[in-house]
Amino acid sequence: MTVTDFFDQLEFQYKNELPFVVYRKPNDLLLTSLLQGDTALHEVTDFTESGFVFAPFSSKHKAILIPDETLQSINFELHQIETSQHVGFDVQQASQSTERRKEKHINLVEKTVKAIDKGDLQKVVISRKESLKLTTTISDTSSVPFTIFKKLLKAYQSAFVYCWYHPKVGLWLGATPETLLKLEGRKLSTMSLAGTQPFVDTYKVAWGEKEKNEQQMVTNFIVDSLQSVLSTDSAVNNSVKISEAKTVRAGNLLHLKTDISANLQPKSLNLQEIVQNLHPTPAICGLPKTLAENFILDHEGYDREYYTGFLGELNFTKTTSRNPNKRNVENNAYASVAKISTLYVNLRCMQLKADQAIIYVGGGITKDSSPESEWEETVSKSRVIKSVL
Numbered sequence: 552m553t554v555t556d557f558f559d560q561l562e563f564q565y566k567n568e569l570p571f572v573v574y575r576k577p578n579d580l581l582l583t584s585l586l587q588g589d590t591a592l593h594e595v596t597d598f599t600e601s602g603f604v605f606a607p608f609s610s611k612h613k614a615i616l617i618p619d620e621t622l623q624s625i626n627f628e629l630h631q632i633e634t635s636q637h638v639g640f641d642v643q644q645a646s647q648s649t650e651r652r653k654e655k656h657i658n659l660v661e662k663t664v665k666a667i668d669k670g671d672l673q674k675v676v677i678s679r680k681e682s683l684k685l686t687t688t689i690s691d692t693s694s695v696p697f698t699i700f701k702k703l704l705k706a707y708q709s710a711f712v713y714c715w716y717h718p719k720v721g722l723w724l725g726a727t728p729e730t731l732l733k734l735e736g737r738k739l740s741t742m743s744l745a746g747t748q749p750f751v752d753t754y755k756v757a758w759g760e761k762e763k764n765e766q767q768m769v770t771n772f773i774v775d776s777l778q779s780v781l782s783t784d785s786a787v788n789n790s791v792k793i794s795e796a797k798t799v800r801a802g803n804l805l806h807l808k809t810d811i812s813a814n815l816q817p818k819s820l821n822l823q824e825i826v827q828n829l830h831p832t833p834a835i836c837g838l839p840k841t842l843a844e845n846f847i848l849d850h851e852g853y854d855r856e857y858y859t860g861f862l863g864e865l866n867f868t869k870t871t872s873r874n875p876n877k878r879n880v881e882n883n884a885y886a887s888v889a890k891i892s893t894l895y896v897n898l899r900c901m902q903l904k905a906d907q908a909i910i911y912v913g914g915g916i917t918k919d920s921s922p923e924s925e926w927e928e929t930v931s932k933s934r935v936i937k938s939v940l
Contacts, residue, residue, distance in 0.1 A: 554631045557582060557623070558697055565716060566693050572603045572617050574713035575704060576893070577728075580628065586621040592719050593618060598823035601866040604894070605715055605723075608831060608855040609848065615720060619867065634705055636698045639686035640908060640940045652681065653926055659850065660922040666846060667918050674768055675837035675846050678913025679929060680853055683940065685906050696903060699724055702939035707802050711895040713862065723857055725900030726935070728801030731861045732829060734822060735869070736889040737815045739777070743769035744799075745834050745915060746807040747928050754798045756805060761919040766796055766807040769833045772840075776828040777813050780821065802899070802935045822866075822892060834915070835859040835896055856902070858911035863894040899935045910936045 561584060564571045570587035585603050595604055595614040606614035656679050663675050687695060700714040707726035716722045732741045746762030770793065777791060794810040836859070837843025847855075869889050902909040912932040914925050 552623070552625055554582075554625060554627050557584070557625050560584075560586070560623075561697060561714075562693055565696065568718040570617055570717040572605070572713060572715045573700065574603075574711065577709050577711055580626055581624055582627055583622065583624045585617045585619055586623070587617050587717075588621065590718055592717065595865070598826060598865065601868075603715075603863065604865040605717075605720075605857060605860070605862045606830075607857050607860040608835070609844070610827070610830075614860075615717060616865065617715075617717070629705055629708075632701045632704055634698070634701045636694065637687065638695055638698055638940050640683035640937070641686060644684050645681070652679065655679070655852075656926050656929065657922040659852075660916055660920060660925045662850065663846070663916045664918065664920055664922070667916065671839075672842055672846065673838040674765065674833055674915055674917050675843045676833075676835050676859070676913050676915050677847070677925070678851065678855065678858065678911060680858075680909055680911050681933060683908045683910065683937070685903075685908055685940070696722055696724060699901075699903075699939055706939055707899075707935075710801060710899070711863070715862065721856075722903045723897075723900060724903070725897060726802070727895050727898040727900065728799070728806065729834065729896040729898055731832070731863075731894040731896050732825065733891070733893045734815075734820075734825070735891045737817065737820065738812070739815055739825070740810070740812040741773060741777075741829070742811060743773050743809045743832070743834065744806050745769045747914065747931065748805050749931050750800050750803050750805050754800065754805065756798060758798075758807060761917060762807060763796075764919070765833075765915050765917055766809065768838055770796075770809045770811070772833045772838060773811055773829065777811070777825075779828055780825050781813060781815065803938070804931060804935065826861075826894070830861055831859060832896070835898070835913070837915070855911065857897055858900055858902075859913070860897045861894045862897055863892070865892050865894070866890045867892070899932065901936050908936075908940060 561573055564586050573584040575582055593616040595616050600616050602616045602618040604614050604616055659677055663677055666672055696714055703712045703726045710726040710728050712726045714724045729744045730742050745766040791813045796807050796809045798805055799808045869891050912929040914928040
């Protein structure tokens, strides 16, 4: 199968209103797709299912699964991805409503800082959505989602890039820099990602106390959440590893990132419990988690849907031979089989509806937040998506 054939198959799926997902993992050259043969809406019940999971921000809604019955992968080179087709959006329409959006967002940030000053909340992630009128729409040509997807592939090679569709849910695309978790057998790894500033030709930047504290909040939360699913055996607890915070790039932005890993006991391998403990992290919700989530639902003024939810491979099977010598058939019969789940936080994303591209952006608010600076941070993040339109 050629790359052209691969995308023709996806376009056929979309034209016939059949669910699919296509994605590429960070710094990889493998495109993977899952194609569903009917329009049934499969919901995740206990995270023992296998397929591609697409979960919302709020736990009040169900996660959706595209089963891995028809999975295809193809290696590609970036030069094989044709991105000359133009999509575009109405810049004048977008700019006309900027001042109104700015005022609304700044007012909400000010209200959030006041709530934090009262002492119950430490951090709240406040977001907004922005609708852009497309000049080339999905009604004009069914290739629009794949044109945007291809542009994301080229622009954000270190991100998890995806295009997801279900006729009963909608059409979403994104390029997220953040891993929620990877669980391979007993090995769990995750990251804390917080703090944002524009990338200007160098990784050697200064981070303020606000960004450092925000990053440490996320790290502490994740480590504490993992402790609750680890054995009380001190040898297991000591296996939790926390890296130094480092500056990483995601498109035109820089973030602070800490890698975290742990070895789980067999009795701790309850993926549903682990996900419930971690999601939503302070990087996309706040602290304390329940209070922050309730504040968001009460004051943000719109339904995030799948923005700041999570998505990825759920319980995929990996077979590893114990003997690298493929000719040794007898030893290869004793190959080990492990379940792998790799989930990402749904950031830097958009939803396509008719002639609209709805983009979602946000930022972490603490007692030290400047409303004007928080607005500018969302503007910087919005450019990630607007640049591919």
